[in-house]
Amino acid sequence: MHIGNARSSYQADEVMWKRPAHKGAMLLIILSLLILPFWVGPYHLMLMSQLGIFVIAIAGLNILTGYTGLISLGQGAFMGIGAYTTAVLATGYGFPPWATFPLSIIMTALIGIGFGLPSLRVRGLYLTIATLAANVIIVFAIRKLEWLTNGDRGINIEPAILFGFSIESELEKYFVIAPLALLFVLFSQNLFRTKIGRAFIAIREQDYSAEIMGISLIRYKLTAFAIGSAYAGAAGSLWAYFFTALTPNQFNLSQSILFLAALIIGGMGTTLGPLFGAVFVILVPETLRAIAGLITPYYPLALQATAPITEIIYGLLIIGFLIFEPMGLSAIWARIWRYIDRWPFTR
């Protein structure tokens, strides 16, 4: 239950988590992220690391698509640029992780700005098609630049060495990825407490009105592309160290679609949307596999059918969310909080 507003300064009113309950929930989440890894097995630990990488990539897409309204189908390929920048620099030139990570981010941001240029001319679906082209071009380039990327044979990359430690076990990887994911989410959340984030939302809501407010559409659309791609670059760099074997196929269109689907399911333009979305797209195949495992004794083909069924279920879920809950899982989350707030009075 939550009654009234006892805050007496504007500073108190501008804090990120306004209520003790929210603060508590956040602390609980962080605490469980610290304790859980020691409790679960290596397989689930791997899933949690993958979740962290997905959260970063989807948080970037959220800034671009969710907040600024520029729908992109290129996030998977941008992640590929980050991954390949890291792999090439690390294996070919022996760069350490603390150099490859920021360089991958910068590289991807620059290429993202390049592919963002059409956004100055075209809008909505047409821009989506332009980013789709970006996706195809990037994957094609990775495949064809064999002298650099080793083409379809892929690149194998040595484990990262941080402060003299070789990051090899799932637990070590997790403790590199999880804090970074948290930092990236916090960074994007902070953006939306200031003029930068407000300008992004203004462009999404009503671009001509935003221009009257003194917001340069050119500058801010390209900034959104730069930040969104930079996140993809960070995710890609971690991806390279995490999976250690890279092939161009990992970054094709289906990866981009998966990210967009996750964002829609999680909730576009919300802080927790990327987290919910990433959890969802990782848990759905896992759950299906578990169910298939249970019924295999009765239907021996069940395990083989999980892959196509997963695709079908994604499709159905996206349609379902677009129709019944366009704001995604975040809207459900917000509704639960509202219910708790008003608990004894309304139901």
Add this chain to the structure above:
Amino acid sequence: MNSTQPKVKTNQDREPLLRVDSLSIAFGGVQALNNLELEIQSGTISSIIGPNGAGKTTFFNLVSGFYQPTGGEIFFRGQSITSLPGHKRGALGIARTFQNIALFRGMSVLDNIKLGAHSHLKTGVFGAGIYIRLAQHEELQLRETIEREIIDFLEIDHIRNAPVSGLPYGLQKRVELARALAMRPSMMLLDEPVAGMNREEREDTARFILDIQEQWGTTILLVDHDMGMVMDISDQVFVFNFGELIAAGKPEIIQSDPAVIEAYLGREKSDISRHIKTQ
């Protein structure tokens, strides 16, 4: 120079805040504005009236940079802004509200108003993401200024955290005014600020407009069809008809100008009155 176009000079020795020099724009074959000449002095309230399609909103769109004129120049504070992009005109001090409310509907009232102050803030992407010192200080400063000077002033403190999309029409118009005010403009263009309002809301808005001019010294240029309000609060009235400026001057002169009466009531007026008398 065309003799049918009166040139208004209220104060010869002062450089006008806004000066428009033989401004024209055509859309295909339609001459929306034709050789428009007008001057607006700093600190005044001016109104543009005229029948539908006279070119009033087109004029606003030219001043705020949505359209490029096909001829002529626009000067703001003596400096030509004709080819300046729209977002730079906002930073220069030209604010505007729209006929159909153009608020950011998904945001709260407070965030909408904060957006008005966009060009006064200096936070960069990295400062914003890390949200320390400068960014935080700036945001808090902004919040306090807005609360003290705008939210209080326009009496919208009860709705500051409400999402804009759920507010009634009159309040949305007021939030749009607040957002324009947060730009700290030297000139405000108000496109039909009282259209669709009831009597009480109209009176409130008229009072706000007068207060803005008096307390902030903001020059106001408005378009409206509410003749009562226009004649009451304006220092100067411009009458447009078919893309031409047909009259300009103080409200009491405009009201008795035959060209204005003709534009509003039509040419046959004298014939009709004679016809009525003979019956």
